[in-house]
Amino acid sequence: MDYEALGLKAGIEIHQQLDTEEKLFCRCPTLLRETDEHTGSFFRYLRATESELGEIDRAAQEEMKLARLFCYLTYDTTCLVEYDEEPPAPLNREALAVCLTIAKMFGMTPIEQVHTMRKLVIDGSNTSGFQRTACVAVNGILPDNCRIETICLEEEAAQRVEGDTFSLDRLGIPLVEITTAPCMHTPEDVQAVAEYIGMVLRSTGRVKRGLGTIRQDINVSIRDGARVEIKGVQDLDLVAEVVRREVRRQTELLSIREELRRRNAAVDGEAADVTDLFAKTKSTILKKAPQILAVRLRGFAGLVGLEIQPERRLGSEMADYAKKCGVGGIFHTDELPAYGVTEDEVRRLRVRTGADEGDCIVLVAATRERAACAAEQVRLRAGMALEGVPEETRKMLEGGSTAYMRPLPGAARMYPETDVFPVTIDGALFESIETPDLLTDRAERFARELGLDPALARQVAFSERLPLFERALREGVRPTLAARTLLGTLRELARDGVDVNRIPDDEVVLLLQAVEAGRAGKEAIPDVLAELAASGSRVDAAIEKVAPSVTPEAIQAIIRQALAEREAFVRERGMAALGPLMGVVMKEVRGRADGKVISDLLKQELARFLAEG
Amino acid sequence: MAVIKLDTGYNIGVSRSAVEWCERPSPPAAALPVVRQDADLPELAILSTGGTIASRVDYRTGAVTSQFSASDILRAIPGLAGIARYRTRQIAGILSENMTPALWQDLARSIYEEIRKGVSGIIVTHGTDTMAYSAAAVSFMVRTPVPIVFVGAQRSADRPSSDNAMNALCSASAAAGDLGEVAVVMHATMSDDRCAIHRATRVRKMHTSRRDAFRSIGMDPIGSVEYPSLNVSLADEAVRRGAEEAALLDRINDRCGLLSFAPGMPPSVLDAFSGYSGLVLAGTGLGHVRAEWIPALSDLIEDGTTVVMTSQCLYGRVCDRVYDTGRDLLDIGVIEGEDMLPEVALVKLMWVLGHEDDPERIRYLIQTDIRGEIRRRST
Ligand SMILES: [Zn+2]
Numbered sequence A: 001m002d003y004e005a006l007g008l009k010a011g012i013e014i015h016q017q018l019d020t021e022e023k024l025f026c027r028c029p030t031l032l033r034e035t036d037e038h039t040g041s042f043f044r045y046l047r048a049t050e051s052e053l054g055e056i057d058r059a060a061q062e063e064m065k066l067a068r069l070f071c072y073l074t075y076d077t078t079c080l081v082e083y084d085e086e087p088p089a090p091l092n093r094e095a096l097a098v099c100l101t102i103a104k105m106f107g108m109t110p111i112e113q114v115h116t117m118r119k120l121v122i123d124g125s126n127t128s129g130f131q132r133t134a135c136v137a138v139n140g141i142l143p144d145n146c147r148i149e150t151i152c153l154e155e156e157a158a159q160r161v162e163g164d165t166f167s168l169d170r171l172g173i174p175l176v177e178i179t180t181a182p183c184m185h186t187p188e189d190v191q192a193v194a195e196y197i198g199m200v201l202r203s204t205g206r207v208k209r210g211l212g213t214i215r216q217d218i219n220v221s222i223r224d225g226a227r228v229e230i231k232g233v234q235d236l237d238l239v240a241e242v243v244r245r246e247v248r249r250q251t252e253l254l255s256i257r258e259e260l261r262r263r264n265a266a267v268d269g270e271a272a273d274v275t276d277l278f279a280k281t282k283s284t285i286l287k288k289a290p291q292i293l294a295v296r297l298r299g300f301a302g303l304v305g306l307e308i309q310p311e312r313r314l315g316s317e318m319a320d321y322a323k324k325c326g327v328g329g330i331f332h333t334d335e336l337p338a339y340g341v342t343e344d345e346v347r348r349l350r351v352r353t354g355a356d357e358g359d360c361i362v363l364v365a366a367t368r369e370r371a372a373c374a375a376e377q378v379r380l381r382a383g384m385a386l387e388g389v390p391e392e393t394r395k396m397l398e399g400g401s402t403a404y405m406r407p408l409p410g411a412a413r414m415y416p417e418t419d420v421f422p423v424t425i426d427g428a429l430f431e432s433i434e435t436p437d438l439l440t441d442r443a444e445r446f447a448r449e450l451g452l453d454p455a456l457a458r459q460v461a462f463s464e465r466l467p468l469f470e471r472a473l474r475e476g477v478r479p480t481l482a483a484r485t486l487l488g489t490l491r492e493l494a495r496d497g498v499d500v501n502r503i504p505d506d507e508v509v510l511l512l513q514a515v516e517a518g519r520a521g522k523e524a525i526p527d528v529l530a531e532l533a534a535s536g537s538r539v540d541a542a543i544e545k546v547a548p549s550v551t552p553e554a555i556q557a558i559i560r561q562a563l564a565e566r567e568a569f570v571r572e573r574g575m576a577a578l579g580p581l582m583g584v585v586m587k588e589v590r591g592r593a594d595g596k597v598i599s600d601l602l603k604q605e606l607a608r609f610l611a612e613g
Numbered sequence B: 001m002a003v004i005k006l007d008t009g010y011n012i013g014v015s016r017s018a019v020e021w022c023e024r025p026s027p028p029a030a031a032l033p034v035v036r037q038d039a040d041l042p043e044l045a046i047l048s049t050g051g052t053i054a055s056r057v058d059y060r061t062g063a064v065t066s067q068f069s070a071s072d073i074l075r076a077i078p079g080l081a082g083i084a085r086y087r088t089r090q091i092a093g094i095l096s097e098n099m100t101p102a103l104w105q106d107l108a109r110s111i112y113e114e115i116r117k118g119v120s121g122i123i124v125t126h127g128t129d130t131m132a133y134s135a136a137a138v139s140f141m142v143r144t145p146v147p148i149v150f151v152g153a154q155r156s157a158d159r160p161s162s163d164n165a166m167n168a169l170c171s172a173s174a175a176a177g178d179l180g181e182v183a184v185v186m187h188a189t190m191s192d193d194r195c196a197i198h199r200a201t202r203v204r205k206m207h208t209s210r211r212d213a214f215r216s217i218g219m220d221p222i223g224s225v226e227y228p229s230l231n232v233s234l235a236d237e238a239v240r241r242g243a244e245e246a247a248l249l250d251r252i253n254d255r256c257g258l259l260s261f262a263p264g265m266p267p268s269v270l271d272a273f274s275g276y277s278g279l280v281l282a283g284t285g286l287g288h289v290r291a292e293w294i295p296a297l298s299d300l301i302e303d304g305t306t307v308v309m310t311s312q313c314l315y316g317r318v319c320d321r322v323y324d325t326g327r328d329l330l331d332i333g334v335i336e337g338e339d340m341l342p343e344v345a346l347v348k349l350m351w352v353l354g355h356e357d358d359p360e361r362i363r364y365l366i367q368t369d370i371r372g373e374i375r376r377r378s379t
Helices: A058-064 A093-105 A187-203 A236-262 A284-288 A314-323 A343-353 A368-387 A427-432 A439-450 A454-462 A466-474 A479-495 A505-516 A522-535 A539-546 A552-565 A567-589 A595-612 B070-076 B078-082 B101-117 B131-141 B164-175 B267-273 B291-302 B324-331 B342-355 B359-366
Strands: A009-017 A040-045 A069-074 A116-120 A130-142 A146-155 A159-162 A165-167 A174-180 A214-221 A228-233 A291-297 A307-309 A360-366 A392-396 A402-407 A414-416 B002-005 B011-014 B043-048 B055-057 B064-066 B085-090 B121-125 B148-151 B182-187 B194-199 B203-205 B214-216 B223-226 B232-234 B256-260 B278-283 B306-311
Touching: A009 A187, A093 A130, A093 A146, A093 A174, A093 A187, A130 A174, A130 A187, A146 A187, A174 A187, A187 A214, A187 A236, A187 A439, A214 A236, A228 A236, A228 A402, A236 A307, A236 A368, A236 A402, A284 A360, A291 A343, A291 A368, A314 A360, A314 A368, A314 A402, A343 A360, A360 A368, A439 A454, A439 A466, A454 A466, A454 A479, A466 A479, A466 A505, A479 A505, A479 A522, A505 A522, A505 A539, A522 A539, A552 A567, A552 A595, A567 A595, B043 B101, B070 B078, B070 B085, B078 B164, B085 B101, B101 B121, B101 B131, B121 B131, B121 B164, B131 B148, B131 B182, B131 B203, B131 B342, B148 B164, B164 B182, B164 B194, B164 B223, B182 B214, B194 B214, B256 B267, B256 B342, B267 B291, B278 B342, B291 B306, B291 B324, B306 B342, B306 B359, B342 B359
Parallel strands: A069 A165, A228 A392, B043 B085, B043 B121, B121 B148, B148 B182, B256 B278, B278 B306
Antiparallel strands: A009 A174, A009 A214, A040 A069, A116 A130, A116 A414, A130 A146, A146 A174, A159 A165, A214 A228, A291 A360, A392 A402, B002 B011, B055 B064, B182 B194, B194 B223, B203 B214, B223 B232
16 A cells, blocks of 8 residues: 555554552552452542533543443552552652653653643543643654654553443552644554653653553554544554554544545435334344334445454444444344345335435344433434544554544643642753663674673663662673573473562572572573572572582583493494483583583593593 | 633633724524423422522633522422422522621521421522531521421532432422431432432531532431432431421620641640630540640630630540540530531531620530530430
8 A cells, every 4th residue: 555645644642551669649569469369349430520611521522421330449558549549758769760761762852840630531441530740841852854843751540351341440540641643644654653652751761561461552644534542452462453453444444434435425304213023133232222223325326335444344333333332233234134134124224214225224132221321322323424534533442453442632621639739840850861772782782792682781771680780780780691591491491381570580680690609500590580480489499499509520420321321332432422422411410510511521521431442 | 911801712811912902792592481480389498699590701801600589499499399389599699619607697597587487498599618607506506396397509500410400309308208307418429310408417528529529427418309300318316397396596705716737836825815715625645735735725624715625536535534635624614515517516616605694504505405506415
C-alpha cells in the first residue's frame, strides 16, 4: 500500500510505569499483587457530573448508558487514597524527578509550574471517577524530524480483574505519558519511533519492566478518513501491524461510503418490533429474548457483512455500538440464514419491514429497554457509514484488529485537582539533572571496551538485568561469564520452569565470584542456580549440595579409573583419546571443578599412562 | 504565576511576565433546562446552609460551585424526581466551620415555617464538619411531626464517585418516610450499599474523610436506607411521623463554651470563661480534671456559670462519685452530664440556658433526657 498517497498520519502516546518507592499521590508501595491476596472489597456507582462547560462530556455520557456498579479489591498494600476515601498526598517528588530526567533526555522544555488535573474516566478503572494527571514538559526531539508534544505525569488506573471488578494494587502507580506529534507516515515509522522512545525510557533505569508496564496508544488517520485512537497496544512488535490494519479499515469504510452513496442508501424509518416472527425460532438467543427489534438499512445489503479488517466487518462495528446498551451482539441479513434462523424467517422479516433485496436488516434481541437502546445505536452507526469514518477511541484485539470503545474524548474532560498544590520547577534544578547514557550507547561501549560480541553487548544493554551485569563486573567477574550467565543461563532456566526471580542478585554475584575463584565449575552454574531458586539457600550451601568441590587428587583418581577401564581404546588412539576421555571425566565430575583444570590433569595423566605402556 | 488552560485541557503555570494578555469572550452560558416536578408526589423542603448536594466546576477558576435551585439539584441527581417534589431555600452559603448559634436559630425558624406550610419532610444540606452540632441544635429547638434530615457529602460533589448523590437520594427517601424526628443520613459503609439514619443528638463525625464518617455513639442507628432500592427501615426506637406537634423553642444563650482538659493544663485556662453562662468540660475518663482546678472552677460556679462534666471517652457515662476528685467536683456544683456527647451537651446547655434561669431547673433539664441525647440505661 502506498501510505504516502493515502495521506497516512500517525502519532503515538506511550504510557510507561515508573519504578518508584511509593505511588504518585499516596505512600503505598508500587507493588503488583495476586488478586487472591486481596484483604477486602467494596463497591461503588460512578455518575457523570456536569462538566465545567455545563454539559456532560460525550465520552462520559456514552459510558453512562449503562448504570454500572463497580467492585474494587483492596490489599494490605493499598490505602484510603486508592479507595477515594482520603484526599491525595502531595505529588511524589521522586516520580517528578524521573519524569524530568526523561523530559531532559528528549530535550524538552519543562513547565514553570506543574498543575495536577482531574481527567474524567468513568469506566470504573479509577475509584474517584477521574485520573490525576499533570503536564510536566513540552516540545521534545525525536529522530527523523519527529517531535514529542508533551510529557505528562499521571497515576496508573486500576487493573480490571473481570467484568466490573477492579484490583486496586495498580491504581496510583506513577506513569509517564509521552505524546508525539502526528509526524509518522508509514507503519514502520510508527514502530521505529515506539521502539526508540521505549529504549530512551529504559535507559533511565527507573522504569518498570515486564508485560503491561508499557502501553502504546496509536493515533491514525488517512486523508478523508478520521482520527482514531487505538488503546492499549502492549506488544511492541504489533505496532506496525495495527497501523496497517487501521489504514485498511479506513480505506474500506471509505469505499463502503462511496458504494452507499451510489446506491442512494439511507437510514430511515423506525425500528420495528418483530418479536412475534420468532416465536417458534430455532435460534436460542432470539427465542429467549423478551423483545426483538429490526432496523431496516436501505441500500446496505452485502456491505454490512463486508470484511474491513481481518475478522471484522461493518456489522462488527454496529455490534460494538449496540453492546454499549448491554446486548450481546446483533444479527444482520448479510449473514442470514444461519445461527438457527431459517430462510423462511428471513423472508417474513423482509415482508414485515418492507425491505427488498438491496436492503440489510439488523436484529437486536434483549429486554425492551436494551433492545430500543441497541436499535438506536445500530441506526447511529449505520448513519455514520454514510459519512465515512467516525472519530473513535478503539481497543486492540488479538492480532492487531480493533473494536470500538467510545467516541474520542474532547478537552472538556479535564478540570483542576484542587487537592494537590501546583509544583514550581526550578530552572537551575532542571539544568542540574544528570541524564544517563542511552542503552544504544552503552551497547556500543560494551562491545568496544569489554570485547563482547556486538549482539551480546546489545542484549546486555537492553536487558532488565543490566544493573546486575554492571555490578558483577565491578565485583571482578569477567564480562563474558557475566553476560552468558545473566542472559543465557537464567533465561534458559526460566524457560524450563525454574522460578529464577526468587534468586537474590547477591547470590548470583557470589556464585559468579566462586566460579572465578575456581571454587565451582562453570558447568555447575545452571544446577546451582536451580538449587538457589528451589531452596532459597545461600550460594555456598547450594554449591556444596549440587556440586561439592573435588580435590585435584580426587579428579586424578577418577581419571586413572577411566583410563584403566578403557585401556584398549586408549592404547589404540593414543593422545587422540583425549577428547572422548574428557567427555567421560567431565560427566563424572559434573561441574564440581573447572573444565580447564580437568583438561590439564587429563593431559598429564594420559601422557603418563601411555608412557608407562 | 498565570495559569493557562491548554487546548488539551491541561493547566500550566507560566510567569506573568511571559504572558501576553488578550481579550477573550467568556464562553456562552449553557442553556439549562428547567426540570418539571410531579405534582402527585409529596413535597419536601430542601434548606441549604452551604453543604454541597450538587455542584458544577467553574473552569475559569477551577472552583467548585454549589447548586441550589430545585432545577439544578434535580438535573444533577435525576433520581430525586421520582421520590418527591421539592422547594428549596438557602439559609446560608458558608463552610460549616463558620456556622454559628445565630444561624442555628435562622435554620430552626425556617424549618418551623416550612413545617407550618405543610411540607412532608425537611432536608437540610450541611457541611459535614459541624453537621452534628446543627442537627442537635435543631433537635432541641424544633418539635416536629415530620422528618428533618441533615445530609452532606464527605467527598466533593464534582467527582463522579462522590457520596453526594446517594446520600441525597437516601435522605429524600427518609424525609418522605415514616420518621418523626431530627436525623443525620449519611453512608453507613465504604460501599454504595446503604445509608444509616442517625439520631441527631447521638451522632458524631468520627473520621476526617471516609464516607462512613458519621457514627451513632452509644446506640445503634435509628434506621437505614438501602441503596439503590431506597427502602427505608426504622428501628422500633425511632420516633414516628406525627408523634408530636410542631413547636418552635428557639431561644439560645450562646455565652457557653466547651473545654477539653489535658494533663498539666493550668487552672488559668478557666479565666477565659469568666463571665460565661455555661461551660461544658470534656474531662478524662469518668469525668475528671486535675485537683488544682477545683478552686478556680468553684469560683466560676460561684459567679453563676453552669458547669457540666462530660467525658473525652465519648463512649460511656460520667460518674464523679468514684474517685476523690470527682466527689470534690460534685461538691462545688459541677453537674454530671450523664452519657451525653460533649458537643451535644454544649448545644443543650445553650438551649437550656436560653429558656431557664433557675439553677435547680437548669440542673434538672441538663440531667433529663429531652431529645434522645441521654440514654437512661447504658447497653
Ligand atoms: Zn495508598
